[in-house]
Amino acid sequence: MRPCSGRCHSARPFAWCAVAVLLVCNLVSAQSSKTQDQFELNDSHFHLTNYIQQGIDIHDFLKIMGTKVGRVALFGIPLQQEWSYQNSGDFAPTYYMQTDAPLYYYSFTDAYIAMAYRSLTREEQGRFDPMITGFNPADMYAADHIRRVLKTFPGVFSGIGEFTIHKEFVSSKIAGDVASLQNPALDRILDFAGEVGLLVIIHNDIDTPFSPNQSDVPSSEPGPQPVYLSQMQALIKRHPKTTIVWAHTGVGRIVRPIKAHALTLESMLSDPAFSNLYFDISWTEVAKYVVSSPEATQLTANLINRHPDRFLFGTDEVAPPDQQKYLRVYETYKPLFALLTPDASQKLRLGNYERLFDEARSKVRAWEKAQGVDSPEAKQ
Numbered sequence: 600m601r602p603c604s605g606r607c608h609s610a611r612p613f614a615w616c617a618v619a620v621l622l623v624c625n626l627v628s629a630q631s632s633k634t635q636d637q638f639e640l641n642d643s644h645f646h647l648t649n650y651i652q653q654g655i656d657i658h659d660f661l662k663i664m665g666t667k668v669g670r671v672a673l674f675g676i677p678l679q680q681e682w683s684y685q686n687s688g689d690f691a692p693t694y695y696m697q698t699d700a701p702l703y704y705y706s707f708t709d710a711y712i713a714m715a716y717r718s719l720t721r722e723e724q725g726r727f728d729p730m731i732t733g734f735n736p737a738d739m740y741a742a743d744h745i746r747r748v749l750k751t752f753p754g755v756f757s758g759i760g761e762f763t764i765h766k767e768f769v770s771s772k773i774a775g776d777v778a779s780l781q782n783p784a785l786d787r788i789l790d791f792a793g794e795v796g797l798l799v800i801i802h803n804d805i806d807t808p809f810s811p812n813q814s815d816v817p818s819s820e821p822g823p824q825p826v827y828l829s830q831m832q833a834l835i836k837r838h839p840k841t842t843i844v845w846a847h848t849g850v851g852r853i854v855r856p857i858k859a860h861a862l863t864l865e866s867m868l869s870d871p872a873f874s875n876l877y878f879d880i881s882w883t884e885v886a887k888y889v890v891s892s893p894e895a896t897q898l899t900a901n902l903i904n905r906h907p908d909r910f911l912f913g914t915d916e917v918a919p920p921d922q923q924k925y926l927r928v929y930e931t932y933k934p935l936f937a938l939l940t941p942d943a944s945q946k947l948r949l950g951n952y953e954r955l956f957d958e959a960r961s962k963v964r965a966w967e968k969a970q971g972v973d974s975p976e977a978k979q
């Protein structure tokens with residue numbers, strides 16, 4: 600909330616002026632807190648820009664958030680789709696599936712996101728948690744990039760991600776070394792995130808496409824081990840001081856939920872070795888599976904009800920044109936919300952976001968302060 604300035608007309612008697620200021624301040628405060636209470640959700644997973652670094656103006660996006668969405672974890676996309684004339688001629692691709700040309704890491708996305716954030720008033724800034732994404736997770740220097748971004752734009756970032764290790768069709772298209780969960784470069788990144796308090800949002804498909812282990816129908820019979828599960832588990836265990844959000848619960852566009860998906864998640868959430876692990880249920884693809892049948896919805900609801908502190912709602916929308924398109928995932932999830940306890944529903948939509956991002960914000964600000972970098976005043 601913007602602080603009440605306390606300024607008023609000096610022509611009025613002092614006592615009346617003081618009473619008037621108090622009344623106005625209380626009114627502003629009441630309205631503000633009322634608005635806070637009225638928000639239906641926070642969005643832990645949102646892309647302001649797309650694969651060619653185009654998107655919507657952050658001020659327009661604030662209007663789209665309106666009075667429904669309180670806070671948003673804000674990032675671009677770290678990968679730029681190259682427009683190769685040799686490949687697609689005059690056709691300008693805007694998505695990675697539209698050309699055979701490679702993707703490359705576009706580090707300027709971090710400066711772009713930081714400047715968008717800094718163009719907001721302080722009150723508006725409070726509704727965003729910008730994230731650093733413009734690093735190559737296969738590069739031993741990636742952690743140095745993150746450090747440099749924090750020092751260049753102090754007072755801005757709360758975390759890193761969404762960044763990607765294994766993603767169907769994408770990982771193999773990226774120029775340079777292919778990313779790996781076993782690469783020490785990734786360990787350096789997660790070590791540094793833990794040291795600073797940066798929240799980590801990682802996209803990693805749990806399996807490869809078209810594996811027989813996957814199923815659209817939820818099952819309690821585990822299939823063969825999905826390809827990337829054990830590597831991901833080892834990574835999370837190697838970094839117990841780093842808070843990690845596994846995006847989309849490991850599901851991809853073609854990588855369907857594995858057999859006994861809920862059971863696999865449950866076993867990790869019940870294991871103290873994974874107490875630093877959270878899941879987001881963002882993306883239309885994930886929502887599609889969750890509401891595909893009453894059994895699937897009930898199974899997911901049971902899991903969230905048993906572990907209400909460990910799941911975050913997110914949209915995974917990219918530069919949406921209006922609120923209806925922005926909140927289509929939220930609408931799709933309505934049958935799931937209906938099966939949650941009031942406590943689990945509140946935590947999934949609002950509370951877990953606030954707890955995790957508030958913690959990250961204060962830790963990162965403390966780290967920046969200890970480094971001697973001060974954040975400049977926001978635009979008022």
Ligand SMILES: [Zn+2]
Nearest residue numbers: 761802846847
């Ligand atoms: Zn993702």
